[in-house]
Each structure stands twice: as structure tokens, then as C-alpha cells.
Amino acid sequence: MDNQTISPRQFMFLVILFSVGSSILIVPTPLAANAKQDAWISISISVAIGLLLVVLYNHIATLMKGQTFVQATIAVFGNWFGRVLLFFYLSFLYILASLVLRNIGDFMTTQIIPETPLQFTHILFLIVVIWGAYLGLEAIGRSSEMFMPWVVLLVFFFTITLSPQIKMENLQPVLGNGIVPVVDTSTFVIGTPLLEMVTFLMIIPYVKDGKTKKRAWILGTFIGGAILTLITLLCILILGSDLTALNTYPSYKLAQKINIAGFLEGLEIIIAIIWMITIFFKMVVLYYSTTVGIAQFLTMEDHRPLLLPLGMGMVVLSIIAYPDVAYFETFINETWFPFAITHGLIIPLIVWIGLLFKSKKQNKTQQEPS
Amino acid sequence: MWSMISIIVLALGIFLLEFPKLYKKNRKKEAWFFTIFLLSFTIISVLESLEVELPNPLDLIQTFYKMIGF
Known part of the structure; x- marks a missing residue:
């Protein structure tokens, strides 16, 4: 909001962390349950389709001409219809953020700290996220540069120690x-995380340098998708498709199998650091874009006053969202894809068509000076 | 009971942290939106802490997509 910018490289790191975060925990199970040993092929297909999706988003971003998605939609469709579209877009981001929060909360309470109530895990995690969003995009981008080497290092460590x-x-x-x-x-x-990339339409206007940022988005999606494919492949190669489908967090189960020369075991908590870092960045990107989006929706000058009140609502929403595990599974397997495609593809397409008409009109008026 | 009190104390803390800044800069609209958001989410949090059954937005989404045939 206040003229903060990030470099294309930082943007690429954010895209990588965003696509890995939380998907790394929840993706292998349903894939292995339905596609069995071919889960890795189906994830490769989705990444290929996701790259096409990013090309579309990139084109929308060029047409927005330095405005965020919210500002551009209001500029094209006017105050009323634009705001109706944006209401759905922003509620999608808000719900997505609270579901991601619930993912990390569920993971922590079932695997690491079972005696801590869910609410407190959520509140503690959200305080850090709010702090990040308060400091703004520049701080988020720089910290992504700090943490990226750790994630890469730990993914390498994970792969090498498990390869025997x-x-x-x-x-x-x-x-x-x-x-x-x-x-x-x-x-x-495609539903999670590729259609969720629509969030970055709120971030991309703040990225410096026009040409390389397109490449950064595509490359980031590709690398993030490759990491997801690698983890799914490892799950299937080591646990087998049946065991992967049975575990709630197969990648964590995998980390428990790390055994270096028979004496170094129980390293799973080090691997869990990857999950926490990536989910933190996914949360912070989502939370920042949601609050900035709501602030621009209400034509406020600063998004910071909204951070704390919206956080209170998010804690409640993340707790009531899934009453039990069965609800979570049916929601993720059946409803999430149509829900994500409505907000990740159909709304951007409507805005894209509007932007195309608008830019054509502008070109005409420029050609015929009156 | 204690959770309700702590939520209200927290909400008051947030109010005292942010509101004076907005008031000093004379940003009336921002102050209004901030207060409305804070008040509504505090009420929701208090209801949740009293274990009132709150409507789940995901139910709404699910029924909607079932209705149109997914």
C-alpha cells in the first residue's frame, strides 16, 4: 500500500514457498488414494496446466497496468458490479487463509503438540503472520530470501537421506x-495450490521490473510444482501407494523413516521446519493480500488498522470450518475444486475480458485525437 | 467465562492500540470501518467461546455447489 516494492527474485521465492506451503502436507494422501502408483504422473499433468494458468494471470497482470486486482476490477466494472465480483474474490482469499491456518493447527495438534488446544496454536501462529503483514511486502520479500536456502537445503537432505x-x-x-x-x-x-495463485494478482503490481517478473512467476510455479512432485514421488517410492493413502500426513511419516547409518533417528521435527516455514509464507502472502484487498475495497489509505480485527475473525473461522476429519476430507475432495475454479479462473476471466475491452477503447481514443 | 473476559480485554487492547492513531490523523472513515470490524468479530468470538453453534460458511459453499451439480 505504501509504495513498497519487491524484486522479481523475491517474488519468485514467494511463489515457490506459496505453492509448496500446506499442499506438501495434504496433497499426497488423496492423490495416492485415487491414482495409486501413478500419482506422480497426475501431479505432473496438473503442474503443466498450472503453467498455462499462470500465463493467463500474467496477461491479466500486464493489462492491469500497475494496479492491483481490486483497483483494476473497480476501474473496469464500476463501483457496484466490480464490488460484487470482489466480494467473492476477497471472501475466497479470507476463507483460504483460515483453512491454511487450520491445516497447520491440525498438523501441530495431531503430530507434535497434542496437549495444546487448537485455538492457541492458531493464535500464536497468526500473531507472527500479522506481524509480517504489518511490516509490509518489503519485509516479507526479504525474509523469503533468508529462508529459501533453508528450504532448499532441507528438501535436499530429505531426498538424500531417504534415497537408500x-x-x-x-x-x-x-x-x-x-x-x-x-x-x-x-x-x-490444480485446485490446491495452482488456482490459489490468483492471490498473487494482488502482489504483482508491487514487483519491480516489468519483463523478468513474468518469467519469475512461471519459473516459481514450475519449481514449486517440481518440489511437490518430488515429495509425492518419494512418498510412493518408499511407503507405497496404499500406505500413503492411509496416512493423514504421509510426508511426515516419511521423515520419521529417516535413519542415518543406524544411529541418527527422530529427525522428523527438523523436516517439519520446512512445513512451518512454507506455511508461514503462504499465510503471510494470503493475509497481506486479503487485508490490502479489503482496504482498497473500502477505499482506505492504510491496511494496517484492519490486521488485528480480521485476525480475530480468522481464528474463529478456522476453528468452526471443519467440525471433524470426515468433513475436511469431503470438502477438500469434492467441493474445493469447483470453489477454487469459480474464484481462480472464472472471476479472473470476467475481469480479463473487461480489461481487454477497456484497453481496446483506450487505444482507439489515442489513435483518433479529437 | 475466563475466555470471554480475555477476548473482551484483547479487543479493548486492540481498540486502544489502533484507534487513537486513526483519531489523531483525523481519518474518520478508517476509524469507522475499524470499529465495525472489531465489534462484529469480537461478538462472534464471544459467541464461539460460549459454545454457541455458529453458522459455518463452508456448509453454505457445499450446499451451493451440490445444488449446481458438482
């Missing part, structure tokens, strides 16, 4: 059940 346990026969038979379940399941990863 790989069993190639877990991947066979390739496409044993035909191509249909593989393509069917690819919708899952």
Missing part, C-alpha cells in the same frame, strides 16, 4: 489402471 530406502517396484505397473483415474485426480492439485 527407495523401492522401484512400488511404481509398477505404470498406468496399470488406465489413464482415466490419473487425469481425474489431476484436478486436485
Whole structure:
């Protein structure tokens, strides 16, 4: 809001961390349940489709000409219809942020600190996120540069220490059940995290340098998708598709299997650091864009006064969102994809068409000076 | 009971932290929006702490997409 900018490289790191965060915990289970040993093929298909999606978002970002998604939509569709669209867009971001908060809360309470009530995990985590959003985009971008080496290092560590346990026969038979379940399941990863990338339409106007930022977004999506594919592949190679489908957090289960030369074990908490860092960045990007979006929606000058009140609401929403695990599974498997496609594809498409008409009109008036 | 009191104390703390800044800069609109958000979310939090069944927005989303056939 206050003329803070980030560099294309920082933006790329944010995209990587955003696409890995929280998906790394929840993606392998449903993929392995439906596509069995071919889960890695279906995730590769989704990443390819996701790259096309990012090309569309990039084109929208060029047409927005330095305005955020909220400002551009109001400029194109006017105060009323634009605000109706934006109400849905912002509520999508807000709900998404609270669900991501619930993911980390559930993970912490079931795996690491079972005696701490859910609310307190959420409140503690959200305080850090609010602090990050208060400091603004520049601080977020710089800290992403600080933490990126750690994430890369830990992913390498994870892969290398687990590689002796790989069993190639877990991947066979390739496409044993035909191509249909593989393509069917690819919708899952398109829904989370690829369609969620629509959030970055709020961030991209604050990125310096016009040309490289497009490449940064595409490259970031590609690297993030590659990390997700790698983790899913490791889960299937080591645990097998059945065990992956049974575990709630297969990648954490995987980390518990790390065993260096028979004497170094129990390193899973070090691996959990990746989850926390990436989810923190996903939360902070979502929370920042939501509050900035709401502030611009209400034509406020500063988003900071809204941070704390919205946080209170988010804690409540994240607790009432999933009454139990079964609800979570049906919501994620059945409702999330249509919900994400409405807000991640259809609304941006409507705005894109509006922007195209507007820029054509402007070109005409420039050509015929009156 | 204690959770209700702590939520109200927290909300008062947030109010005292942010409101004077907005008041001094004479930003009336911002101050109004801030107060409305804070008040409504405090009421929701208090209701949640009293274990009142709050409507879940995800139920609404789910029924909507079931209705149009997903």
C-alpha cells in the first residue's frame, strides 16, 4: 500500500514457498488414494496446466497496468458490479487463509503438540503472520530470501537421506489402471495450490521490473510444482501407494523413516521446519493480500488498522470450518475444486475480458485525437 | 467465562492500540470501518467461546455447489 516494492527474485521465492506451503502436507494422501502408483504422473499433468494458468494471470497482470486486482476490477466494472465480483474474490482469499491456518493447527495438534488446544496454536501462529503483514511486502520479500536456502537445503537432505530406502517396484505397473483415474485426480492439485495463485494478482503490481517478473512467476510455479512432485514421488517410492493413502500426513511419516547409518533417528521435527516455514509464507502472502484487498475495497489509505480485527475473525473461522476429519476430507475432495475454479479462473476471466475491452477503447481514443 | 473476559480485554487492547492513531490523523472513515470490524468479530468470538453453534460458511459453499451439480 505504501509504495513498497519487491524484486522479481523475491517474488519468485514467494511463489515457490506459496505453492509448496500446506499442499506438501495434504496433497499426497488423496492423490495416492485415487491414482495409486501413478500419482506422480497426475501431479505432473496438473503442474503443466498450472503453467498455462499462470500465463493467463500474467496477461491479466500486464493489462492491469500497475494496479492491483481490486483497483483494476473497480476501474473496469464500476463501483457496484466490480464490488460484487470482489466480494467473492476477497471472501475466497479470507476463507483460504483460515483453512491454511487450520491445516497447520491440525498438523501441530495431531503430530507434535497434542496437549495444546487448537485455538492457541492458531493464535500464536497468526500473531507472527500479522506481524509480517504489518511490516509490509518489503519485509516479507526479504525474509523469503533468508529462508529459501533453508528450504532448499532441507528438501535436499530429505531426498538424500531417504534415497537408500527407495523401492522401484512400488511404481509398477505404470498406468496399470488406465489413464482415466490419473487425469481425474489431476484436478486436485490444480485446485490446491495452482488456482490459489490468483492471490498473487494482488502482489504483482508491487514487483519491480516489468519483463523478468513474468518469467519469475512461471519459473516459481514450475519449481514449486517440481518440489511437490518430488515429495509425492518419494512418498510412493518408499511407503507405497496404499500406505500413503492411509496416512493423514504421509510426508511426515516419511521423515520419521529417516535413519542415518543406524544411529541418527527422530529427525522428523527438523523436516517439519520446512512445513512451518512454507506455511508461514503462504499465510503471510494470503493475509497481506486479503487485508490490502479489503482496504482498497473500502477505499482506505492504510491496511494496517484492519490486521488485528480480521485476525480475530480468522481464528474463529478456522476453528468452526471443519467440525471433524470426515468433513475436511469431503470438502477438500469434492467441493474445493469447483470453489477454487469459480474464484481462480472464472472471476479472473470476467475481469480479463473487461480489461481487454477497456484497453481496446483506450487505444482507439489515442489513435483518433479529437 | 475466563475466555470471554480475555477476548473482551484483547479487543479493548486492540481498540486502544489502533484507534487513537486513526483519531489523531483525523481519518474518520478508517476509524469507522475499524470499529465495525472489531465489534462484529469480537461478538462472534464471544459467541464461539460460549459454545454457541455458529453458522459455518463452508456448509453454505457445499450446499451451493451440490445444488449446481458438482
